[in-house]
Structures are given as C-alpha cells and as structure tokens.
Amino acid sequence: MSHLLEKTKESRAFYSFLGLIILVIICSLTSSDFSKIENYITIFRQASVLLVLSAGLTAVLILGGIDLSVGATAALVGCTCALLLKAGVPTWAVITIGLCMGAVIGTLNGFLVSIIRLPAFVATYATNWIVKGLAIVIMNGQIIFNLPESFTFIGTGYLFGQMPVLIVIALVVVSICYVLYQKTTIGRDIFSCGSNLEAARYSGIRVKRAQFVAFIMSSMFAGLAGLLMTARLNAAEASMGDSYGLNTVAAVVIGGTSMLGGEGGIIGTMIGSIMLMLITNIMNLLGISSFAQPMIIGLVIIVMVFFDSISRDERKTVRRGVAIPMNVQKRKDDIG
Amino acid sequence: MKTGETILSVKGITKLFPGVVALDHVDFDLRVGEVHILVGENGAGKSTLSKCILGAYVPEQGTITLNGTKKSFKSPRDALKEGITAVYQEFTLIPYLSVAQNIFLNREYRKKNGLLDINRMEKESRELLKLINCEHLNVSSHAKDLTIAEQQMVEIAKALSFHPQIIIFDEPTATLSEREVGSLFEQIRKLRASGIGIIYISHKIQEFTQIGDRISVFRDGRKIATFGIHEKSTEEIVNMMVGRNISQVYQRNPNLYSGESLRVEGLCDYKEKVKHADLVVNKGEIVGLAGLVGAGRTELANLIFGIDRRKAGKVYLYGEEVLGKITPGKMVRRHIGFVCEDRKSKGLALKDSVAWNITAVSLRQLFPHGLIRYKKIKNVAESYRERLKIAVPTVQRPCKFLSGGNQQKVVLAKWLSAHVDILILDEPTRGIDMGAKMEIYELMNQLSLEGKSILLISSELPELIGMSDRIYVVHEGRIVHECKRGSAEFNAEDIGAMMLNVYQDAEGKAEWDE
Incomplete structure (x- = not known):
C-alpha cells in the first residue's frame, strides 16, 4: 500500500x-x-468534449510538439458529418467518415512535421487555417x-438510465489513451522522442512513426470531439x-504535461479539463459577468501552472538532498 | 602589488555534486605575475575549482581570499567586480555582433538619448586590441568572420576590458594551430609581466614548460601536489595524474574467435568527411579508430549506424550486405549498438529514469506484443545496475542526477540489454573518472571474450593502444594505415605520426610509393 502511495506521489497527475x-x-x-448532483453532471458533460478534444493533443505535447489545429478539425468534422446526416447517410457511416477525416488531417500534420520538418507550431497553425477555411467553404x-x-x-442520450453517453465515451477515450500512452511500446516511443529526440534516434527508435502516430491520434480524437459537439448541440x-x-x-498543461515534452499523461488532461470547466461553472453560479470571465480564466491558468511547476521543483530538491550525504559518507570511508 | 606575492588563496574548498565529490578540501594559491597550471584528467576537479574561483559555483565549504580579504562569490558577476575573469576553450562570442559589441556585451556605452554609443565602444575596443598586438583586427566586423585564433584574441581583449587581476584560461590551445599557439603564449607572457595572475588549465603536457611557472596536479577531486615547473619530469606528472601504472589499467585477453562480423567497403558520405573507407571487424575483436579531432571517425561511425546518409559504399554484417537505406532502427534490429560521443545530448534521455533509459532499445525485444509491464522493466534495469555496478539508489531515479561515469554505464547497459553483437563505442570514457574507466575497459574485454565485436573510437592513444587488437588510422576522411597489436609500429609515437599523416618508415615508404 505504501508502495502504491509512493508511486502516486511520483506521478505528476497527483x-x-x-x-x-x-x-x-x-x-x-x-x-x-x-454541490448538487445535477451540477456535477453538467460539469462532467462539458468537460467530456474538452477532454476528448485534448486527449490526442496530450500525445503530441508529450512528443514535444504542439497541435493548434484540433479546434478547426473538430469543426470541419462536425460540419461535414452534419451535412452528410442531412443527406441521409446512416449514422454509423457518418461516424466512421468523421474519424477517417481526422486521421487524414493528422497524417497531413505528421507529414509536415516529420518529413518536411516544419516546426509543429507553424505547420499546425497553417493546417488550422486550411481546415477552418474548408469548414467555412x-x-x-x-x-x-x-x-x-x-x-x-x-x-x-443516457445509458443505464442515469449515465450520459457523452461521459461514457469520454471515459472510454481516457482508458484507450491511458493504455496507449503508458502501457505500450509505441506510447513509450512517444515519451522517448519527447525526452530527447536525438537520443531516441541514436537508440534506433523509429522517430517518424512515433510523430505520425501522435499527430494522427490528436486529429482523430479532435474529429471525435467534433462529432460529440455536433450531437450535443444538435x-x-x-x-x-x-x-x-x-x-x-x-487543459493538457494544467494536467501536468510538460510543453517541453517527455512528461505527462491522459489522467492529468482529464483533471485539467474538469478543472477548467469547473471554474467556468462556479463563475456562472456566482453570477460573474461573462465579460469578466475570460480574464479570470487567464489568471487561474497562471496560478495552476505555477503551482504545478513549484510542486515539481520541490520533489527535485528532496531527491538531491538524499543523494549527496549517502555518497559523501561512502567516500569518507574509502579515504579512511 | 609586487611579483611573487600571493594574490589569491583558496583554503579547504569542497564542492559536492549529486553522487560525486567534485572538490575535496582543496587548497590552492596564486601569485602575482605567475602562470599557474592546473592539470588532471577529466573530472579531476580542475574546472570545478576554476568555476568556484569565478563564482559560477558556490562551494559547500572553504574560503577564498583575494588580496588578503575573504570573499564569497555568489555569482560570476561578483567575481568579475573583483577582477577575476576567464577565457574559455569554447568561445562565448555572439556570431552576428561586431567585435566591439562583443567586447562590451551587456555593459554597452550609451549616448544621452539612450542609443548605443558605437563610436566610443569601437575606440576603446581598438585600444584593448592594441594591448595584445591585434590592432589589425577590424572592430566593426562580425565575430563569425574571424578565425578561431582571432576570436580568442577578442576574448582576451574582452577579459582585459574588465581590468582583471586574475585571468583563467581553460584549455585555450585546444583548437589552435602551432603558430597561433606561439602568439597566444606571447600574449600570456605579456599579461604575466604586467602583474596579472594567470590560471592555466591544459591537457597538453608539452606546453607546460613553455608557459608555466608552477603546476598543481588534481586527481579525483583532490589536489595531489603543487610544485615548480622544472621540479618534476613529465613522467612523474603523468603518474601523479593517473595515480597508477598504465599497464594495470588495460586488460586484454587473446581473441579465441574467428570470422568477420562487420565489413565496410568504400563508404562515402555527402559531406566529404568520409572518403572510401574500408574496414573489417572480426568476432571477439576490439578494433580501434585513431585520428585527430575532425578526421572523420565519428562521421564514419554515423554512416555505419545509419545516422547520416551514405553517398556510396556497402556495409556487410556477418558476410551479408545490408540492403536498402541504412537506418538506426534497422541496425538495432540486426544487433548493432552505438554508444555515441555526446552522451548527454544524444545518448540519454536525462529526465527519464535509469530504468527507462536502460530499456529504451530493448523495449520491443522485451515486449514483442507491444504491451509493457513495468515490473519486467524494473527487473531488467536492476540486473544491469548490479552487473555494471551503476551507483544509484533506485533505478527510478532520473539520469540527470547521475555522475558522468554512471551515466555512461547506463548507456552501455542500454545496448547490452538489447543483446548487441557489434558495439561501436565513440569516446566511451570521455569525462569520466578513473574507476569507472577501468570498469568500462574490463567490460569491453569481457564482451570480446563473449565473441562480441567492438569498434572503438578514442582520442586517448594510450586507451586505443591498450585495448585494441588492431587500429585503423584515419586522416582527413581516409583510412591511411592499419596496425596490428604486436607489430613494431603499434606504439603511441608511430600512430601519432600516422594520425598527422607524416609517418614514414622503410615499409611505409614502400607502400607510399606504390
């Protein structure tokens, strides 16, 4: 049990x-x-869309990249699917097409970043405009x-009477991402690339494949989020x-994923999404003007990321403190 | 202040780094108008001492006394105020700023309207350069357009602009030609004559008598001795540095295996750094690659491992040609490992744990179905921690907290856990302490006893000669010589001459004429 506690403390999501x-x-x-149950469900419902939208993005950030095109991708997929549904295409086919569109956009991003070697920021910013433009057209x-x-x-809809489908889908996404990021070799490759890209290359890790996987996941989950948004708003x-x-x-960064890559995870992103939605929710409940809300959200993001970085620094100092005395002791013995 | 008086005195300085005592109660003094040489192997503590004096590190214990008053420097800025400055081996000039702007970097003169007073900076820069006989340098040209020796002169001018009492030179001749070294020494002598105390860090023993007045020898964080330049012979100095006889360090057993493992034919790259390289490594053999820095040894290794693209040539593994594009991934799957030169930027993911680093290459071998089990990773890492005696309390500790020697062991463990048969080692013992070095030599010997092949790149000739069965000498991208252990030319002097491509003997001459 104490071992488990130790492990949880190590994890940044803690x-x-x-x-x-x-x-x-x-x-x-x-x-x-x-504190009402209905309010919690509202928060979770809102957080679900944000969470699915950020789920794949988490992988891109772990990789050390960034994907600015997720919002636009969600919009394009949502719009296309709405058009298709109106044209009478069956729901299951629309969902499949939506996910495939996401995959195509992700492949484009992956291609720009890993083959053409554009900086991820520029590449995905450009894709963002292209995809957004397409949606408008x-x-x-x-x-x-x-x-x-x-x-x-x-x-x-609801499953099992009380459970919103949206939340169930979000939980399934979290489970998939958790296994993928933490428990598979390809997930580990993404972490390795984010920690030190050169070292990953020199270790024979297929860097380009890891980059493609991360960007494709980011856009696919963005596509799914687009479907969810459309369905939720009807x-x-x-x-x-x-x-x-x-x-x-x-949401990803508040959850403890490093923008420099190599650290983080989906659990953190889940917590980050909930936190962001919670703040909006409480502001609405307290009757804060919607004009003032963005300002407050900005301040809250600074505070949360700041505390996250402090908590990390603290852990480092503790580790250093242990390392030194032990070895000095040993050295002194040698000298006699 | 008169020549010969003590300007700086350091007492009982101790500096700790995670897992290593970098300085252990070191005493040191510097006199006015002397060149005091600090010598020792990498990691011996000489650079740490100079950084403590410069205020870049704050020592845990000990005192620094300057001109009779105790000082405690919290930052290089504090030391600079007292007139302590340094000229480093790797230059700190900013390429796209002018010489004058580099000299006055961060303390630029301003006109009344707040804009830079370039005229005044250029005028003073010219005066400073004149002090060191470099008035021919154009103070408005970009730093990037200067030769390395000229850049160094600008660094010295910059140091002089602080009106220093003490200048620390950290391996200033590492990148200079012989003629340039001559003029550098002339300037250093002039500085010395003007009453500046000079600390001079160097590896080049032949320089010592030319420039030094006194020497302090460092080993494993301790100062072994300080003495006048002519009091000890070169051999005595080397023995003090190493602390043991060379013959005990390198252990090689005869090779029991036969058959070739790696063959390279006519390998060329696009950057013209490697030109038609041919080489063979046999099973159970350690083959050395000797050559000067920049001769193309690392580039050759990069080509073999597929880091860089080859222009022409073939690579064979166990007699079978590697077809198609060579990539590190492909070579790893064929059980080739590459311990690269720069372990911090290319060898390790520093913020990841020891366990993740050890299993970085072998992950797919350990979990062919793609699902990871942490327990297995931990077990594998633990077994290599024991085998290589990696000094770390737990394999979950991030690699950045390990000492250089232990980091290098993690890199080696990474390849060993992937069961490589051929290992390319590029400067495997650079910057690590003697104990870890010997363990790595022992490991290399052990691996060759298991029939594994090693291609060893090293700039330390004693290490190459001590460990290799055969040595290829690389000069300007070409393999110019091959020497076998036991042959007459298998010694530091001859191989050193081959590295410069000036080696000639009866046989060599005959080959040359062909």
Missing part, C-alpha cells in the same frame, strides 16, 4: 488531482448550488440543425471549434 480537490472544496463553500455561412436522433443520442456551424481555442492546450 498534484493536479490535489489542486482539483482544493478547487472543489472552495467551490462547495462559496456556492450552495455547486462547405458550410457557406449556414447553420445546420435538427439532426437525426440516432446521432444526437451520443451527445444527449447543430453544426463552421466556427463551432473556436470557443475551445487554446483551452485544449491549457
């Missing part, structure tokens, strides 16, 4: 989790409406709504990814 608990306590004290300014119920079920429009903006990156 500190994000502590932050989350503190946040929940503060929120419960400030608003009586907060195909939508031609209109908003599509009234989608078939078989489709909106994934955004608004509507699609070209700018629907915009509201997520860089919230995706914020």
